[in-house]
Amino acid sequence: MIIKPEISGVVARSAHPLGCEKAILQQIDYVKKAVPIKQGPKRVLIIGASSGFGLAARIALTFGGANADTIGVSFERGPSEKGVGSAGFYNNLYFKQQAEAAGRIAVNIQADAFSPQTKEDVIEAIETYFEGEVDLIIYSVASGVRPNYQTGEVWRSAIKPIGESVKGASISLEHDKWLDGELSPASDEEIEGTLKVMGGDDWEAWVDALINSESIAQGCKTVAFSYMGPELTHPIYLDGTLGRAKIDLHQTSHSLHLKLANFDGGAYATVCKALVTKASVFIPGLTPYLMALYQVMKQKGTHEGCIEQMQRLFTTKLYGVDKVPVDCERLVRIDDLELDVATQNEVAELVKAMNQNNFQQIGDYVGLKREFMQLNGFEFDDVDYQTDIDLQKLVATLSDQD
Numbered sequence: 001m002i003i004k005p006e007i008s009g010v011v012a013r014s015a016h017p018l019g020c021e022k023a024i025l026q027q028i029d030y031v032k033k034a035v036p037i038k039q040g041p042k043r044v045l046i047i048g049a050s051s052g053f054g055l056a057a058r059i060a061l062t063f064g065g066a067n068a069d070t071i072g073v074s075f076e077r078g079p080s081e082k083g084v085g086s087a088g089f090y091n092n093l094y095f096k097q098q099a100e101a102a103g104r105i106a107v108n109i110q111a112d113a114f115s116p117q118t119k120e121d122v123i124e125a126i127e128t129y130f131e132g133e134v135d136l137i138i139y140s141v142a143s144g145v146r147p148n149y150q151t152g153e154v155w156r157s158a159i160k161p162i163g164e165s166v167k168g169a170s171i172s173l174e175h176d177k178w179l180d181g182e183l184s185p186a187s188d189e190e191i192e193g194t195l196k197v198m199g200g201d202d203w204e205a206w207v208d209a210l211i212n213s214e215s216i217a218q219g220c221k222t223v224a225f226s227y228m229g230p231e232l233t234h235p236i237y238l239d240g241t242l243g244r245a246k247i248d249l250h251q252t253s254h255s256l257h258l259k260l261a262n263f264d265g266g267a268y269a270t271v272c273k274a275l276v277t278k279a280s281v282f283i284p285g286l287t288p289y290l291m292a293l294y295q296v297m298k299q300k301g302t303h304e305g306c307i308e309q310m311q312r313l314f315t316t317k318l319y320g321v322d323k324v325p326v327d328c329e330r331l332v333r334i335d336d337l338e339l340d341v342a343t344q345n346e347v348a349e350l351v352k353a354m355n356q357n358n359f360q361q362i363g364d365y366v367g368l369k370r371e372f373m374q375l376n377g378f379e380f381d382d383v384d385y386q387t388d389i390d391l392q393k394l395v396a397t398l399s400d401q402d
């Protein structure tokens with residue numbers, strides 16, 4: 001079949017395997033040429049490993065100097081009568097192919113990270129492939145829902161302000177259209193739901209499960225990702241439901257830090273830069289800011305993608321340093337270039353001037369849309385999109401290498 005892009009709103013309904021392979025290869029190429037990670041971890045568990053920051057972390061740790069073996073947990077779908085499957089599904093297969101060709105262990109577990117059964121399966125995989133212990137646990141799940149396995153109910157996250165309504169535009173990537181909108185404040189239930197889905201609760205459950213199964217190696221670290229952003233994004237992010245969940249995540253990092261101190265290890269919430277990922281294009285009001293930020297940071301030569309952020313995290317903050325550098329709230333910051341004062345002054349001007357008529361001219365809409373398409377394997381210059389692909393055969397061939 002010939003695979004074409006299908007987008008509804010901000011959701012990709014198709015993915016191109018050959019473009020996903022290309023994206024993996026480009027990221028591998030970047031980290032191989034970058035400053036290498038020194039004294040890095042050898043056995044890494046990544047929860048949320050198939051796209052965005054989690055995938056970039058996996059690539060950086062495997063190919064960027066640490067030569068790590070990895071177990072990656074993700075929630076993705078393969079080809080079926082319903083569609084071609086998700087980009088993350090192909091990312092997993094191609095990552096594994098490349099890692100194994102380089103002599104590394106790469107185990108993919110596609111299952112719900114929130115489930116106790118998945119935690120048990122991962123502990124078993126750690127026994128089998130890592131001789132029972134991990135050196136680093138990365139928690140990079142972005143989800144809209146979390147089943148409550150005790151009651152059978154489902155918690156849902158809601159991306160909303162708290163206290164008062166907020167005006168903010170989103171962009172339909174399907175129609176290249178600016179959509180003005182207003183978000184009403186979250187109810188208590190929505191605040192609580194977002195906290196359960198995107199806060200620190202499940203991160204803590206993972207680390208507790210690994211401590212209880214004696215799977216934590218001496219010096220083991222754990223990291224989860226957060227966002228703070230400049231003041232102009234605070235009404236929708238930091239002061240809203242997502243920010244409440246991130247503050248919970250920061251607090252969780254402190255209790256996990258105490259628990260891992262018993263192993264001479266540590267837990268860190270890491271504040272990353274705003275980037276286009278499957279998850280972030282969902283946040284209403286954030287896209288105009290992202291377009292302005294991309295425009296300014298690319299012009300200044302300070303723009304980074306997930307892979308640059310992760311390689312920098314491991315080389316300058318987490319490994320090869322005497323002490324992990326943290327701010328006054330004990331957060332690791334790799335959002336420094338985004339929050340640079342001159343950058344933010346220019347971004348604020350652009351956001352103020354941006355509207356439905358000019359967003360494609362004054363913001364980097366072209367760059368943002370291209371990045372979104374590339375997350376799903378489309379719009380790479382040197383991929384032949386007319387290739388007739390037999391998905392069943394492709395998946396069987398890639399899976400045979402298991």
Ligand code: NAI
Binds near residue numbers: 114276
């Ligand atoms: P993403 O959507 O690219 O990746 C999310 C990952 O979670 C995927 O591997 C997906 O398969 C996995 N996942 C989702 N539900 C799952 C489930 N039930 N079980 C197992 N795996 C599941 O997201 P992104 O943007 O990389 O986000 C990762 C973290 O980084 C989030 O905590 C996010 O808040 C944070 N972050 C993102 C920023 C951004 O601008 N994209 C900025 C700063 C932090």
